[in-house]
Amino acid sequence: MPEPRRRPGGDRPGGTGQRRGPRRRSAQTPAQRARQADPARAVAYRVLLQVDTEEAFANLVLPGALRSAGLKGRDAAFATELTYGSLRLQGLYDAVVGVAASRPAAEIDSPVRTVLRLGVHQLLGMRVPGHAAVSATVALARQEVGQGAAGFVNAVLRRVSEQDREAWVAQVVAPVGDPTTRLALEHSHPEWVVRALRAGLVSSRGPDPAQEELASLLAAHNTPGPLTLVARPGLGAEQELEDAGATPSPAAPTAWVLPQGDPGALAAVREGRAAVQDAGSQLLTLALASAPLDGPDERWLDLCAGPGGKAGLLAALAAGAGASLRANEVSEHRAELVRHTLVGPVHGGARVDVTVGDGREVGAAQPQTYDRVLVDAPCTGLGALRRRPEARWRRSPQDLTTLGPLQRALLDSALRATRPGGLVAYATCSPHLAETELVVRDVLKRHPGVEPLDVRPLLRDRSGTPLTDLGPGPWAQLWPHLHGTDGMFVALLALPGRSLG
Incomplete structure (x- = not known):
């Protein structure tokens, strides 16, 4: 029987398309080799391929893929860990594949590279026996890519299986001299992200944070965060969450942790009385709502409300304070998400108006109108890498050239839309200095009375109890490795009791 055709460059380690001596045969007999991929691995592969080739977001694609495949319980958990673990550690795994395949992972076709990442994660990041990881991943390659790819995957993964993770890490970082570059490779982050995080730690924690602390932060990004829910105040969700097995989170007064299960199955979530929301996001929203305010406290604004998590909590808090909330979003699609998440608080008595418009224009259109304003500005998302691991591979320093002017314009608009004596909270899910305190300092120069x-x-x-380790102030930076939350930044700005002019 003729040997299967291979692409130019080959599907063997080395990629020349020519044999390098006797063919290395599988340690398994033909009867032992799996012929069809199991559904959990197939789901993880298809989701990761969408992420890699279509710039899809795993958190949006995976739930539907699990439902379509009918995966629940342990199978769904296995597919989830395969997906997110492979994404988080993609940089390290590509370095390992580069050594095992004798060519850079970037030169391997995306479908084959995706299969290899899944296989390496099973071998180095999960408790899957080596023979099972290799066999099942080869079957996946055979089913999804082809027989030639299966032989290549088998050869590469067998070589990877010869060492444990610690040995592979030592091997791939050994040639690297710079400590920060070594950390970036070991913990699977782009180097520019690691340097930005280090700068954020310097600003928040002191002039020379230990490499150990930077390593702890990077490791936290590679550890799945808890499934945190918000019980929106005054809507009676707390008992239902407790009955469903959720426990009160110590991180925030409104936060609950669901150890397992689908939050969408809870009536409180479906009805908008509770929602999935990180504790850090809850904390900054609570801070804006609880800050002392002189004068009227009747009109609140969420300037960049989509997809609606903070708006949902603000709406419940506004209802309790007798205030109204305008939730503004520039995108009609995201505005619809806001409307969906606000269904519960609206029924709970809050006066909420969801609008579609450019937040940069609100200050000019409605000057000195609102008492409390939240600017949850679009950002790189470097504070949420444990939940959105693909962000570290998609973002680049060039993104800041677009985001920076937008962030400044939104904060400037918010200040102009706030009445004299009112309050503005500026927040980002990023510890990058170019998105946090540098934005605030620049805008304050244009508003010297704020x-x-x-x-x-x-x-x-x-x-x-007030949280600690938030930085020198007056703003605050949350950290995953210190607070167990996403890396949220928040600054609270008080307008003078006079017109901004």
Whole structure:
């Protein structure tokens, strides 16, 4: 029987398309080799291929893929770990593949590279026996890519299986001299991201954060965050969450942790009385709503409300304070997401108006109108890498050239839309200095009467105790490795009791 055709460059380690001596045969007999991929691995492969080739987001694609395949319980959990683990550690795994295949992973076709990442994660990042990981991944390659790819995958993964993760890490980082570059490779982050995170730590934690702390932060990005829910105040979701097995989170007064299960199956979530929301996001929203305010407290604004998590909590808090909320979003699609998440609070008595418009124009259209304003600005998302691992591979320093002017324009608009004596909270899910305090400092130069307030005492855990390790102030930076939340930044700005002019 003729040997299967291979692409130019070959599907063997080395990629020349020519044999390098006797063919290395599988340690398994033909009867032992799996012929068809199991559904969990097939789902993970197809999701990762969409992420790699179509710039899809795993958190949006995976739930539907699991439902379509009928995966639940342990199978769904296995597919989820395969997907997110392979994404998080993609940089390290590509380096390992480069050594095992004797050519850079970037030169391997995307479908084959995706299969290899899944196989390496099973071998180095999960408790899957080596023979099972190789056999099942080869079957996946055979089913999804072809017989030639299956032989290549078998050869590469057998070589990977000869060492454990620690040995592979030592091998791939050994030639690297710069400590930061070594950390970037070992913890699977682009080097520019690691340097940006280090700069954020310097600003928040001191002039020379230890490499150990930077390593702890990077490791936190590679550890799945808890499934955190918000019980929107005044809507009676707490008992239902407890009955469903959720436990109160110590991180925030409104936060609950669901150890397992589908939150969408809970009536409180479907009805908008509770929602999936990181504790850090809850903390900054609570801080804006609880800050002391002189004068009327009747009109609140969420300037960039999509997809609606913070708007949902703000709406419940506004209802309790007797205030109304305008939730503004520039995208009609995202505005529809806001409307969906606000269904519960609206029924709970909040007066909410969801609008579609450019937030940069609100200040000119409605000057000195609102009492409390939230600017949850679009950003790189470098503070949420544990939840959105593909962001580290998609973002680049060039993104800041677009985001920076937008962030400044939105904050400027928010200040102009706020009445004299009102409050503005500027927030990002990023610790990058170019998106946090540098934005605030630049905008404050244009509004010399605006005073930055110390927001740190307003960030309190469930017991009411102010959080620590938030930086020197007056703004605050949350960290995954210190607070167990996403890396949220928040600054609270008070307008003078006069017109901005």
